[in-house]
Amino acid sequence: MTRVFSGIQPTGHLTLGNYLGAMRRWAEVDQHRADSLFCVVDLHALTVDHDPARVRRLSRQTATLLLASGLDPEVCTVFLQSHVDEHTRLSYLLECVAADGEVRRMIQYKEKAAKERQRGGSVRLSLLTYPVLMAADILAYGTDEVPVGEDQAQHVELARDLAARFNQRYGHTFVVPRSTLPQVAARVMNLQDPTRKMGKSEDSGAGVVYLLDEPDVVRKKVLRAVTDSGREVVYDRAERPGVANLLDILAACTGGNPESLADVYDSYGSLKKDTAEAVVEVLRPVQARHRELCADPVYVEGVLRDGAEKARALARPTVDTAYRAIGLLPPV
Ligand code: ATP
Ligand code: MG
Numbered sequence: 001m002t003r004v005f006s007g008i009q010p011t012g013h014l015t016l017g018n019y020l021g022a023m024r025r026w027a028e029v030d031q032h033r034a035d036s037l038f039c040v041v042d043l044h045a046l047t048v049d050h051d052p053a054r055v056r057r058l059s060r061q062t063a064t065l066l067l068a069s070g071l072d073p074e075v076c077t078v079f080l081q082s083h084v085d086e087h088t089r090l091s092y093l094l095e096c097v098a099a100d101g102e103v104r105r106m107i108q109y110k111e112k113a114a115k116e117r118q119r120g121g122s123v124r125l126s127l128l129t130y131p132v133l134m135a136a137d138i139l140a141y142g143t144d145e146v147p148v149g150e151d152q153a154q155h156v157e158l159a160r161d162l163a164a165r166f167n168q169r170y171g172h173t174f175v176v177p178r179s180t181l182p183q184v185a186a187r188v189m190n191l192q193d194p195t196r197k198m199g200k201s202e203d204s205g206a207g208v209v210y211l212l213d214e215p216d217v218v219r220k221k222v223l224r225a226v227t228d229s230g231r232e233v234v235y236d237r238a239e240r241p242g243v244a245n246l247l248d249i250l251a252a253c254t255g256g257n258p259e260s261l262a263d264v265y266d267s268y269g270s271l272k273k274d275t276a277e278a279v280v281e282v283l284r285p286v287q288a289r290h291r292e293l294c295a296d297p298v299y300v301e302g303v304l305r306d307g308a309e310k311a312r313a314l315a316r317p318t319v320d321t322a323y324r325a326i327g328l329l330p331p332v
Helices: 016-033 042-047 052-068 086-094 100-104 107-118 125-139 150-170 214-222 241-254 258-264 267-296 299-325
Strands: 004-010 035-041 076-080 145-147 178-180
Touching: 004 016, 004 086, 004 125, 016 035, 016 052, 016 076, 016 145, 016 241, 016 267, 035 052, 035 299, 042 052, 042 125, 052 076, 052 267, 052 299, 076 299, 086 125, 086 150, 086 299, 100 125, 100 150, 107 125, 107 150, 125 150, 145 150, 150 178, 150 299, 214 267, 241 267, 267 299
Parallel strands: 004 035, 004 145, 035 076, 145 178
Antiparallel strands: none
């Protein structure tokens, strides 16, 4: 059976980008067709300036929202990265296989490092090694497919390279994974700046729709989305990024196609109105289930405990094999 692994960082409140680009597919498709693991990658949240209490809160909230989005612990494994030591054990071995130059050229590293410097802070070494830990997250489970948004495709490529290199140097140990991207909304853009990805660790929430935003807040954000001075509704991501983003979001929420939807609308106003309602409808069941789950924290804790146990059992043999293959003696 195909093995699927993917993760999400507790760096902020989850966004519509996270949902349309990743989570929705995990719940609707991946968990039913593959042996799949979904992980709140909390160690990755420590790679930038963070408040410990907030990370704890967001880890719980992110796990709860994963379940609210439809992940069923009866058919998939949901857990916290820091509960399974194999991730960091393997990460070190992969650091011994990765070259510093190949991680320095990762786009996310460049962008997030620039942001940290702009804020006057220093860049944590873990921000540089982040994609190596992410490779360990993936490779520890013999993962075939990693369903992610477009922004993570480069990191999955690195995981592929590291797996292939390790196998070549030290003997076959890892499955070489590949990323899978959604057909629409692989990169949901910020509503206030459609040249930038919608991200959960943005400073200002005006251009970001959060999964837990009230319907009226969603409507306001979508209606105020920056478009351009044109009037015609056309799907052109390069020239009309704002309108294209709305069409992508509408298409992803209604199951349509952004190009054909462009023909249906003759004004930005009606496009925005329908997009806002479509988003509200997509979020409604997730929010309702989230409210129920918040009333039952013991259930969520149980899911995470069982998930970590299953994940540990799956990861340990592969990571142990890697330890032996690279030249380390088994403990006596
Ligand atoms: P951060 O700003 O802290 O990096 P993020 O919103 O990028 O947060 P991640 O936890 O890094 O979220 O990524 C979780 C998943 O969501 C990944 O699969 C990523 O590709 C996907 N994703 C994130 N943002 C978007 C987006 N704007 N459009 C589509 N997919 C997205
Ligand atoms: Mg990200």
